[in-house]
Amino acid sequence: xxxxxxxxxxxxxxxxxxxxxxxxxxxxxxxxxxxxxxxxxxxxxxxxxxxxxxxxxxxxxxxxxxxxxxxxxxxxxxxxxxxxxxxxxxxxxxxxxxxxxxxxxxxxxxxxxxxxxxxxxxxxxxxxxxxxxxxxxxxxxxxxxxxxxxxxxxxxxxxxxxxxxxxxxxxxxxxxxxxxxxxxxxxxxxxxxxxxxxxxxxxxxxxxxxxxxxxxxxxxxxxxxxxxxxxxxxxxxxxxxxxxxxxxxxxxxxxxxxxxxxxxxxxxxxxxxxxxxxxxxxxxxxxxxxxxxxxxxxxxxxxxxxxxxxxxxxxxxxxxxxxxxxxxxxxxxxxxxxxxxxxxxxxxxxxxxxxxxxxxxxxxxxxxxxxxxxxxxxxxxxxxxxxxxxxxxxxxxxxxxxxxxxxxxxxxxxxxxxxxxxxxxxxx
Amino acid sequence: xxxxxxxxxxxxxxxxxxxxxxxxxxxxxxxxxxxxxxxxxxxxxxxxxxxxxxxxxxxxxxxxxxxxxxxxxxxxxxxxxxxxxxxxxxxxxxxxxxxxxxxxxxxxxxxxxxxxxxxxxxxxxxxxxxxxxxxxxxxxxxxxxxxxxxxxxxxxxxxxxxxxxxxxxxxxxxxxxxxxxxxxxxxxxxxxxxxxxxxxxxxxxxxxxxxxxxxxxxxxxxxxxxxxxxxxxxxxxxxxxxxxxxxxxxxxxxxxxxxxxxxxxxxxxxxxxxxxxxxxxxxxxxxxxxxxxxxxxxxxxxxxxxxxxxxxxxxxxxxxxxxxxxxxxxxxxxxxxxxxxxxxxxxxxxxxxxxxxxxxxxxxxxxxxxxxxxxxxxxxxxxxxxxxxxxxxxxxxxxxxxxxxxxxxxxxxxxxxxxxxxxxxxxx
Numbered sequence: 001x002x003x004x005x006x007x008x009x010x011x012x013x014x015x016x017x018x019x020x021x022x023x024x025x026x027x028x029x030x031x032x033x034x035x036x037x038x039x040x041x042x043x044x045x046x047x048x049x050x051x052x053x054x055x056x057x058x059x060x061x062x063x064x065x066x067x068x069x070x071x072x073x074x075x076x077x078x079x080x081x082x083x084x085x086x087x088x089x090x091x092x093x094x095x096x097x098x099x100x101x102x103x104x105x106x107x108x109x110x111x112x113x114x115x116x117x118x119x120x121x122x123x124x125x126x127x128x129x130x131x132x133x134x135x136x137x138x139x140x141x142x143x144x145x146x147x148x149x150x151x152x153x154x155x156x157x158x159x160x161x162x163x164x165x166x167x168x169x170x171x172x173x174x175x176x177x178x179x180x181x182x183x184x185x186x187x188x189x190x191x192x193x194x195x196x197x198x199x200x201x202x203x204x205x206x207x208x209x210x211x212x213x214x215x216x217x218x219x220x221x222x223x224x225x226x227x228x229x230x231x232x233x234x235x236x237x238x239x240x241x242x243x244x245x246x247x248x249x250x251x252x253x254x255x256x257x258x259x260x261x262x263x264x265x266x267x268x269x270x271x272x273x274x275x276x277x278x279x280x281x282x283x284x285x286x287x288x289x290x291x292x293x294x295x296x297x298x299x300x301x302x303x304x305x306x307x308x309x310x311x312x313x314x315x316x317x318x319x320x321x322x323x324x325x326x327x328x329x330x331x332x333x334x335x336x337x338x339x340x341x342x343x344x345x346x347x348x349x350x351x352x353x354x355x356x357x358x359x360x361x362x363x364x365x366x367x368x369x370x371x372x373x374x375x376x377x378x379x380x381x382x383x384x385x386x387x388x389x390x391x392x393x394x395x396x397x398x399x400x401x402x403x404x405x406x407x408x409x410x411x412x413x414x415x416x417x418x419x420x421x422x423x424x425x426x427x428x
Numbered sequence: 429x430x431x432x433x434x435x436x437x438x439x440x441x442x443x444x445x446x447x448x449x450x451x452x453x454x455x456x457x458x459x460x461x462x463x464x465x466x467x468x469x470x471x472x473x474x475x476x477x478x479x480x481x482x483x484x485x486x487x488x489x490x491x492x493x494x495x496x497x498x499x500x501x502x503x504x505x506x507x508x509x510x511x512x513x514x515x516x517x518x519x520x521x522x523x524x525x526x527x528x529x530x531x532x533x534x535x536x537x538x539x540x541x542x543x544x545x546x547x548x549x550x551x552x553x554x555x556x557x558x559x560x561x562x563x564x565x566x567x568x569x570x571x572x573x574x575x576x577x578x579x580x581x582x583x584x585x586x587x588x589x590x591x592x593x594x595x596x597x598x599x600x601x602x603x604x605x606x607x608x609x610x611x612x613x614x615x616x617x618x619x620x621x622x623x624x625x626x627x628x629x630x631x632x633x634x635x636x637x638x639x640x641x642x643x644x645x646x647x648x649x650x651x652x653x654x655x656x657x658x659x660x661x662x663x664x665x666x667x668x669x670x671x672x673x674x675x676x677x678x679x680x681x682x683x684x685x686x687x688x689x690x691x692x693x694x695x696x697x698x699x700x701x702x703x704x705x706x707x708x709x710x711x712x713x714x715x716x717x718x719x720x721x722x723x724x725x726x727x728x729x730x731x732x733x734x735x736x737x738x739x740x741x742x743x744x745x746x747x748x749x750x751x752x753x754x755x756x757x758x759x760x761x762x763x764x765x766x767x768x769x770x771x772x773x774x775x776x777x778x779x780x781x782x783x784x785x786x787x788x789x790x791x792x793x794x795x796x797x798x799x800x801x802x803x804x805x806x807x808x809x810x811x812x813x814x815x816x817x818x819x820x821x822x823x824x825x826x827x828x829x830x831x832x833x834x835x836x837x838x839x840x841x842x843x844x845x846x847x848x849x850x851x852x853x854x855x856x
Contacts, residue, residue, distance in 0.1 A: 037500070045498045049485040056484075057477040070473045070690040072465070100528050105716040115544050116554060116578060126544060126554040142717075149714040150544060262498040264718040286577040288533040289570075290692040292720065 003339035004420055009428045016421045023371060023414050026407075031372035033408040038190070038350035039399040040259055040316075047315050048261040051302040055294060069293035076281055081267065081296035087306040088224060089255040090237045091271030097280060100291045103256040103268040107217060108146050110252060110270070113283055114180070114213070115150055120249060120279055122213035125150075125180060134172060134182035136164040138353060138381030138392045140190040143183040143219065154383035155179070159192060161344075163200035170207060177210035181217055187235045188222040191353040191381055191394035193346020195233040205241035207250065216242075216251040222349040223255060224313045227321045233347060239271060248273040257299060259350065260313065267292075267299050323397045327352055327409045334413040340420035352395040353381075359390045360419045367415035373408045431767035432848055437856045444849045451799060451842050454835075459800030461836040466618070466778035467827040468687055468744075475743050476689040479730040483722060497721035504709055509695065509724035515734040516652060517683040518665045519699030525708060528719045531684035531696040535645060536574050538680060538698070541711055542608070542641070543578055548677060548707055550641035553578075553608060562600060562610035564592040566781060566809030566820045568618040571611040571647065582811035583607070587620060589772075591628035598635060605638035609645055615663045616650040619781040619809055619822035621774020623661045633669035635678065644670075644679040650777040651683060652741045655749045661775060667699060676701040685727060687778065688740065695720075695727050751825040755780055755837045762841040768848035780823040781809075787818045788847045795843035801836045 004012065055061065061069045063078035076082070077098025086093040099106050115126040125131045132153045135144055139159075147154055155172065158165045163186070173179050184204075186196040196204075204216055218238050226232040242251050249272070257266035272280070303309045328345050331354070335341050343354045356364055361378035368375050376394040379385040395412070397405055432440065483489065489497045491506035504510070505526025514521040527534050543554045553559045560581045563572055567587075575582055583600065586593045591614070601607050612632075614624040624632075632644055646666050654660040670679050677700075685694035700708070731737045756773050759782070763769050771782045784792055789806035796803050804822040807813040823840070825833055 039499055042496070045496070048498075052483050052485045052487065052489075055480050057480045059480065061480075068470070068473070070476075070693065071467055072691045101720045102716045102718075108715040112540055112544060116540065124554070126552070145714050149711075262722065263500045265498065265720045265722040283577075286573050287536040288530045290530075292529045292693045292723070294690065294693040295720065295723070 001338060003337065004424055005339055009425065012421050012425055012428070016418065019414060019417050019421070023418060026411055026414070027371040029372070031407060031411070033372060033400055033404050033411075034374045035396050035400060035405075035408050035412070036374045036376045037399065038259070038396045039263060041319065041399050041401070043319050044316055044398070045262060047312060048302070051261055051298055054298050054301040061294060061297065063293065063297065067293070069297045072289045074293055075285055075288075075290050077269070077291065078293050078296050080300045084300050084303065084305065085255065085267065085269035086271065088309060089220060089253055089269060089271050090223070091239055091253060095239070095274060095277055096269050096271050097277060097284070098267055098269045098291065098296055101256075101258070101264055101266055101268060101295070103219065103221065103254040103258070104142055106254055106268055106270050107143070107219065109287070110217075110280070111146055111150055111181075117283065119213035119215065120275060128178070130178045132176065132179045134164070134169060134179060135383045136183065136189070137383070138191055138387070138394070139183060140185060140219070141380045141385070143217070144383045147181075147183070148384065152180075156383060157182075159189065159194060161194060163194060163196035166200055166203040170203065173207055173209040173214055175210060179209070180211055180213060181215045184216060184218050185221060186218055186238070187220055187233070188225060188346055188349025190221070190349065191351035191392070192344055193349045193351065193353065194344070195235060195347070198236045201236035201238055201241055205238060205245040205247060205250075207247065209250070214250065218251050218253045220253055220255050221259070224309060225259060225316070225350065226313065226348040227317050227324060228347055229310075229314050229317060231347070239273070243273070249275050252276065260309070260316075261299065261302075265295070267296050320398050323402060323405055324352065326402060326405055327395060327397045330406070330409040330413055335416060338417075341416055350396060350398055352397060354393045354395055355391045356393060356416060357391065357420055357423055360423055361387060361390045361393050363419040364393060364415050367419055368411050371411045371415070373411045375412070429766060431765065432852050433767055437853065440849050440853055440856070444846065447842060447845050447849070451846060454839055454842070455799040457800070459835060459839070461800060461828055461832050461839075462802045463824050463828060463833075463836050463840070464802045464804045465827065466687070466824045467691065469747065469827050469829070471747050472744055472826070473690060475740060476730070479689055479726055482726050482729040489722060489725065491721065491725065495721070497725045500717045502721055503713055503716075503718050505697070505719065506721050506724050508728045512728045512731065512733065513683065513695065513697035514699065516737060517648060517681055517697060517699050518651070519667055519681060523667070523702060523705055524697050524699050525705060525712070526695055526697045526719065526724055529684075529686070529692055529694055529696060529723070531647065531649065531682040531686070532570055534682055534696055534698050535571070535647065537715070538645075538708070539574055539578055539609075545711065547641035547643065548703060556606070558606045560604065560607045562592075562597060562607060563811045564610070564612065564617070565811070566619055566815070566822070567611060568613060568647070569808045569813070571645070572811045575609075575611070576812065580608075584811060584816075585610075587617065587622060589622060591622060591624035594628055594631040598631065601635055601637040601639075601642055603638060607637070608639055608641060609643045612644060612646050613649055614646055614666070615648055615661070616653060616774055616777025618649070618777065619779035619820070620772055621777045621779065621781065622772070623663060623775070626664045629664040629666055629669055633666060633673040633675060633678075635675065637678070642678065646679050646681045648681055648683050649687075652737060653687060653744070653778065654741065654776040655745050655752060656775055657738075657742050657745060659775070667701070671701070677703050680704065688737070688744075689727065693723070695724050748826050751830060751833055752780065754830060754833055755823060755825045758834070758837040758841055763844060766845075769844055778824060778826055780825060782821045782823055784819045784821060784844060785848055785851055788851055789815060789818045789821050791847040792821060792843050795847055796839050799839045799843070801839045803840070
């Protein structure tokens with residue numbers, strides 16, 4: 001098949017007629033499929049059911065240091081949970097706080113406290129005229145929402161195949177002391193699946209921000225979510241790089257087991273410099289007495305250690321990898337060479353990022369919806385939900401069954417083709 | 429024994445010599461006892477061990493409406509948890525949000541959001557010159573800490589046997605629009621065990637605050653923690669009273685199962701008007717995707733309903749009541765009629781509140797500590813940890829074993845006597 005833009009008007013109209021018939025036939029089936037959110041499938045959730053048996057009424061519910069996990073105490077988590085999450089997140093146990101179930105909640109709370117109390121003695125951000133934040137795009141909608149909620153001005157920074165465009169990041173943070181942070185998903189970025197290169201990590205660690213309270217929010221949500229364990233990338237540890245570069249306090253790392261065990265019922269943690277951790281623990285002691293230590297214990301007893309975790313993640317990969325490959329195959333087979341869209345084949349994470357021709361994404365998502373397939377809303381991957389090019393679409397292949405996924409992918413490519421033909425016809 | 433103040437200097441000196449010998453003998457035993465915090469004992473925790481078996485790898489982990497509790501969703505809690513917590517907290521299920529494990533965390537978050545975002549459209553409190561808060565005293569130290577943390581000015585309001593002094597509350601909130609809230613523990617108040625009278629609740633509901641965003645923080649922490657189930661008080665429902673009085677939005681109710689099941693691993697909830705709940709759910713959607721629905725399911729399947737909960741609480745009462753009675757017996761027997769302290773025998777909750785002669789509480793707590801008994805720090809029950817009379821001491825009898833409790837109570841009364849004698853001698 002030749003690129004659509006090389007086709008004549010007549011060829012396009014004839015193709016449109018044929019594709020429309022296909023589309024209408026599928027639409028008539030009244031399907032209801034969902035490729036919108038990064039949720040594990042039922043089959044993946046089943047992998048962790050054994051965790052439900054790790055604690056029973058006959059268990060001794062004490063942590064390794066003797067803390068009774070059924071009562072108050074251990075604000076920053078039980079020691080074995082700190083060790084476990086530290087191993088997963090590449091951080092020393094004494095620089096970890098284990099929280100409740102949601103790393104998003106940790107990030108929200110951290111921004112919120114910075115608003116009301118500042119950071120390591122700085123002016124509370126709520127007292128400043130202006131606070132700004134860097135948002136690599138496309139990115140994670142819930143990150144952007146947090147900072148938008150606090151009235152922070154969001155600035156787009158383009159992503160490259162190596163991570164955020166560091167020339168722009170370096171320039172902006174060194175020039176503007178209103179810029180207080182940046183959202184990063186350094187491994188298998190949401191939605192593109194980009195893994196930050198060593199150079200990118202080192203340039204992050206060496207930033208010279210104008211604001212002393214500038215912080216890198218390093219959300220390593222997919223650090224163990226490899227699709228190809230035999231060929232998995234290695235991400236440089238930002239925490240030790242920041243230390244080496246003389247910026248030990250500049251980064252907060254976040255992670256959770258949300259997509260390892262059960263979303264909403266996992267455990268989440270933060271890693272940072274000792275100075276940051278000490279301040280946050282002090283503040284945290286106002287907010288709560290402790291988090292759920294039984295759930296921490298449940299997780300550690302189920303996985304035991306990093307090896308146990310990795311063995312578990314390989315099982316996830318075996319379920320998820322064929323789904324990614326199925327969607328990528330359909331994209332390649334149906335859209336390859338047509339010049340109406342591009343995508344990256346990720347090596348892990350939860351998403352495939354698709355870029356349509358300019359000004360087509362909203363129409364494509366509407367078109368798939370009309371035929372019964374819910375996609376993430378077009379624009380959702382940008383601050384304020386505004387994709388300046390209206391071209392990025394996030395595909396989440398994990399949740400549907402393989403059968404549903406094939407159908408959904410077929411509807412997606414059909415929608416891309418139909419919308420693209422209309423767009424090209426506008427200029428013919 | 430006659431009142432100490434009626435004794436001659438010689439009698440007091442002779443008594444002091446005898447008591448000092450007793451004290452030194454106990455001190456020589458090198459005891460280490462703790463009556464400082466309101467923690468359930470191991471025997472109480474054992475009551476909930478069966479809950480560890482309610483979910484297993486063979487359980488269907490879906491809520492009654494089909495929600496998969498292993499994945500994202502149900503931001504405000506699963507429906508059966510809302511029904512259950514609503515029954516416990518005397519509120520309709522559709523006016524409940526079930527959160528994670530800590531009601532303290534809910535209160536902190538609610539104050540924090542009011543600081544950054546205001547309340548139902550009001551000016552964010554962080555943007556005001558001054559925010560003030562009413563603190564019935566003595567009260568709960570962690571309440572006071574939250575508002576102090578946000579730089580809110582704390583104003584003492586004396587407690588009466590019917591609740592906070594409502595003449596003062598009414599006057600202050602109607603005159604000063606900087607007053608944005610009040611901390612209340614309406615049933616078995618911490619530390620006095622006072623149950624707010626119907627008149628107090630009705631006067632709360634009928635408040636005419638100068639600030640439209642004034643809120644009553646109604647922390648019903650001990651709503652099911654009766655010591656005498658055959659003779660338990662009934663607390664009027666503030667939420668419906670506020671509605672009747674035309675102030676539907678003026679109150680937030682808080683509750684948790686922290687001291688019902690496992691502190692730090694229970695479930696917590698908030699109840700409020702539909703307008704408040706709608707606003708908070710919207711804000712909450714920025715903070716997290718959902719709370720731990722598996723723990724909600726675990727709780728509901730363990731208790732089933734309010735009857736199940738009450739049967740469980742009776743078991744708690746059977747363990748806790750003898751401890752309260754043991755301490756009260758020692759107080760009555762050893763201090764009754766001496767005129768050196770007063771206390772109230774509570775019908776529920778977690779504390780006995782003791783008032784020493786003025787300017788003695790710190791010395792008494794230091795004296796018990798010297799003999800190996802940790803009490804809550806004197807002053808802790810007041811804002812800024814400043815008890816103007818230096819007389820209130822909170823006794824927490826639940827955690828120690830009965831044997832330890834007798835020893836600790838003996839040391840306590842001995843310390844009260846010795847410190848009081850010194851105080852009286854000063855003026856002889």
